Amino acid sequence: MDLKQLQYFATVAKEGNISKAAKALHISQPPLSIQLKHLEEELGCVLFERGAREVELTEAGLLLYNRALSLLELSAITVQEISDLKNQTAGTLRLGAVSSVGSTLLNAWIVDLNKEYPDIHYEIFEGNTYEQIEQLKNHTIELAIVRSPFSTNDMHVIPLRTEPMMAVGNERFFSASSDEIPLSALADKPLILYRRWEDMILSAFSKQQLSCQIFCKNEDARTTLHWADAGLGIGIVPRSAVSLIRKPDTVCKKIADAELASRICLVYHENHYLSALAKLFLNYLTTHHCKD
Structure with missing residues (x-):
């Protein structure tokens, strides 16, 4: 089982139809069907219930689909992080923020930072504090701006204000x-x-x-x-x-x-890799906007 197989499998699961998935992947249908068959043989189980026009995930298929999405996301993030090492003031920062900060304070912070580092792009993940902590654990984001109270297990916490x-x-x-x-x-x-x-x-x-x-x-x-x-x-x-x-x-x-x-806090997972951009943003916030 490799990433290409997981990409094929995840696309079929998303489209619900092998023909549509083949078009989305820009390949013909027979090779896609063969790859799915090889994957099922390797895992020793049926991943799809095949109907006349649509396919549906089995219980095993649903389990694999959820894992595949995480693995594919992690693969894309890893490629991006390695790319970012080439230029430590350019790239994409994956940042989480609770709505009461993301819609207010974060806007002003990013405006200031953008003046100094215009080549940094952002992926902002909004949600409540619990959702942000889960995103950190799953490697979806590198840093999160949250509000107390929350569990600090495995998290490094920097109070901002x-x-x-x-x-x-x-x-x-x-x-x-x-x-x-x-x-x-x-x-x-x-x-x-x-x-x-x-x-x-x-x-x-x-x-x-x-x-x-x-x-x-x-x-x-x-x-x-x-x-x-x-x-x-x-x-x-x-x-x-x-x-x-x-x-x-x-x-x-x-x-x-x-x-x-x-209390507004900047948090990140103690045992996870922080990119150069994440470290830059962390230093910027603690230097210019930490008022606690």
């Missing part, structure tokens, strides 16, 4: 005119929050013996802000995320509670 949490919503939810409000001002108000911060928020309310009413839990700061913009409740988000507010009349206030804070 700590942000206070902000209350965002329609002015009818707020009585104070100042830019900062106590946690008590949010008691019994309909709160909209990112699910991972639920324990932290409930703990803060509990310590002050306050009642907490959660109207909506979600997986993205942008959803929190959209709902808050719509007047459905008070969104709780980190400070940098407030730049995503759409309506000019949406109120934003800092929550005066030291425990309600979010």
Whole structure:
């Protein structure tokens, strides 16, 4: 079993049809069918259930397909990394970022870096912190910008900055005119929050013996802000995320509670190779944007 066979197999699985796969691979159908037959003989199992027009993966085929995608991706990444060694200020950096950073702070950081290193290109993988950690483990990305809390097993963590949490919503939810409000001002108000911060928020309310009413839990700061913009409740988000507010009349206030804070961290896998570009980006962030 070699990479070419895996590429052929993965293309057939994706297309669901040997004829379509042959066209996508720019080869004729008979050699493709022969390669699939050789692969099945080598593995000693049937990979496809063949119908009149389409093929479907068997259980063994599905297992191989998932592995093949990872191996093919890793092969492409390895070729790219070796190519990048030729020029340590040019190439493609594979970087992960949570949405509340990728849509705000990261933009400004990349603008600054691009002025100095215009030949660096980027592949940005957005997702929540847990998804970013998995991407690191699978070698899909080299670095990730995430928010606490998260498991640090096998991860090297560089704190970049700590942000206070902000209350965002329609002015009818707020009585104070100042830019900062106590946690008590949010008691019994309909709160909209990112699910991972639920324990932290409930703990803060509990310590002050306050009642907490959660109207909506979600997986993205942008959803929190959209709902808050719509007047459905008070969104709780980190400070940098407030730049995503759409309506000019949406109120934003800092929550005066030291425990309600979010730490932005740059993380990478301790045992994985870091390219020259990844090291350059890491050094850039820690030198210019580390404020923790």
